[in-house]
Amino acid sequence: KYCPKKMAMYVAKYNRCYKDGDLIEEKEAFDKVKNVLAVLKKGGPFPASTYNNVIRHLGKGYFLEEVFEVVELMKRKKVKFNEETFEFVANAAVKKVEFECKADSMKTLPKQGMPEILFMGRSNVGKSSLVNMLVNRKAIAPTSSKPGFTTSLNFYAINPMHPRGMQCRLVDVPGLGFAEAEMGRVDSWRSTLQRYLTVREPLKCVFHLIDSKAGIEKSDVFLLSMIQKSQLVERGVKYVAVLTKTDKVNNSMLEATIKSVEEKLGEFGLSSADIVLSSSKSMEGRDKLWHVLFNLLSDSDRK
Numbered sequence: 001k002y003c004p005k006k007m008a009m010y011v012a013k014y015n016r017c018y019k020d021g022d023l024i025e026e027k028e029a030f031d032k033v034k035n036v037l038a039v040l041k042k043g044g045p046f047p048a049s050t051y052n053n054v055i056r057h058l059g060k061g062y063f064l065e066e067v068f069e070v071v072e073l074m075k076r077k078k079v080k081f082n083e084e085t086f087e088f089v090a091n092a093a094v095k096k097v098e099f100e101c102k103a104d105s106m107k108t109l110p111k112q113g114m115p116e117i118l119f120m121g122r123s124n125v126g127k128s129s130l131v132n133m134l135v136n137r138k139a140i141a142p143t144s145s146k147p148g149f150t151t152s153l154n155f156y157a158i159n160p161m162h163p164r165g166m167q168c169r170l171v172d173v174p175g176l177g178f179a180e181a182e183m184g185r186v187d188s189w190r191s192t193l194q195r196y197l198t199v200r201e202p203l204k205c206v207f208h209l210i211d212s213k214a215g216i217e218k219s220d221v222f223l224l225s226m227i228q229k230s231q232l233v234e235r236g237v238k239y240v241a242v243l244t245k246t247d248k249v250n251n252s253m254l255e256a257t258i259k260s261v262e263e264k265l266g267e268f269g270l271s272s273a274d275i276v277l278s279s280s281k282s283m284e285g286r287d288k289l290w291h292v293l294f295n296l297l298s299d300s301d302r303k
Contacts, residue, residue, distance in 0.1 A: 002040045004053055010036060011061040019166075024248035027121025033058075036064055041119070045077035052101070054085045062164040065090045068291050086283040091292045095160075095165045097135045098156040104188075106195050112154055115297055116169045116202045120193070121209030122219040123175030126244040129280040130209060131156065131172050134289060153192070166297055169202070176219040190226075197230035205238040205296055211275070212243040216264045216279045225269045233269065238296055240274045241265060242289070247279040 010032040017026035035172065040046075040054060051074050058067045067089060074081065103109045113262060117214055119127040154172040159165030174189045197203070206227065210220055232239060246254060265273050274292065278285030 001045050002046070002050075004050070004059065007033065007036045007054060007057050011057045011063070011171045014061050023068055023113050024030065033061065033063065033066070037069070038068075038266045041073055044081050045235065048074070048079050049064060049084060052077060052082070052088055053094060055085065055088040058184055058242065060160075061158060062092075063285070064092060064294055068287075068294060070249060071287050073300070081287070087136060088180045089287045090134065093166055093294070094135045095159050095162055096269060097137060098157050098160065099178050100157045100160075102152040104152045107152070109196070109200075110169075112200075112202050114157065114160070114167050114202065115204040115211055116155075116171050116200065116201075117293060118171045118173065118196075118203060119209060119211055120206060121244075122124065122217060125175060125209045125211050126280060127172050127209055130242065130289075131170055133278075133283060133286055134170070153196070153282070161220060166294060166296060168204075170292065176222065190222075194226050194230065197232060200268050203232075203237055205240065205293065206232060207240050209242045209244050210261060211251050212246045212254055212257050213258050214235050218276075221264070224264065224270070227270070228268050238292070239270055240276060240289075240292060241270075242276050242278050242285065244276045244278055246284055247281045 002138070014026060014029035014033060016031055016229055017023075019073075035052070037058075040051075055067050058064075058070065071089065074085070097124060098142050101108075101110050135156070135296055152174065156168075156170040156172070158170060158210075159167045173193055176190065197206070208220070208223060208227070210216060227233075227239060233296050243254070243257060243261070249257070254277070259276060262271070265271055265275075276285050276288050278289070
């Protein structure tokens with residue numbers, strides 16, 4: 001029978017042993033955490049609150065792989081996620097986040113270091129909102145209903161200098177496609193983004209945000225051509241299409257958008273790319289996006 005107190009006790013012991021450098025006791029605590037998790041998998045389905053508490057405790061011990069095992073378990077058991085589920089997954093992944101710097105040209109980019117995750121799309125598609133949703137902060141990335149609010153590449157450090165946390169940079173870039181932006185600025189952004197996509201070595205993943213209601217627009221096609229020109233996929237950089245604001249469309253409209261996006265991605269050699277549905281309002285997609293990043297960054301560490 002699953003015992004939540006044992007999970008909390010063994011995770012706490014694991015953290016103490018890690019801090020004290022006691023490798024033998026640490027391994028023993030780790031095995032006990034895995035054993036309790038195995039019991040959880042065999043039972044149920046339990047209420048969402050039970051799984052949420054497991055995620056919360058596992059997050060405290062930096063058991064990210066096991067956190068996503070519980071997320072997948074909830075899906076298999078058909079247990080509906082709630083706000084706590086999304087919050088605890090984000091808290092497990094993000095222990096610390098800080099705004100690092102702004103850059104308006106290749107010369108002003110920060111020194112290469114942590115893996116970088118790029119968020120691109122047309123203006124007002126929800127890039128900054130998605131960054132805030134992922135890191136579980138209300139306004140680490142400033143948002144505005146005014147198109148063209150983001151005017152530089154903004155870098156956010158996730159778990160910087162953290163000994164056990166998953167480390168990376170999230171990069172929020174200016175949007176494209178609105179007439180309100182001065183043409184000179186648009187040309188500058190496009191030139192910088194194309195160069196960044198082509199030569200930036202720490203770049204590991206591109207999240208291309210597409211409005212689920214508007215679908216593929218001219219600016220999205222332009223961005224896809226930039227992806228193709230930079231040969232990202234050939235260089236091993238992951239591309240993910242993220243349909244935003246899904247809470248604002250009905251199922252039939254969403255299905256039509258997914259189909260049109262799949263067709264367009266196929267034209268650019270991206271037919272195998274992941275398509276993730278997201279909403280910064282309902283928090284849909286937060287667990288999937290972090291799972292993508294966890295797998296990607298874990299593979300990068302092993303290499």
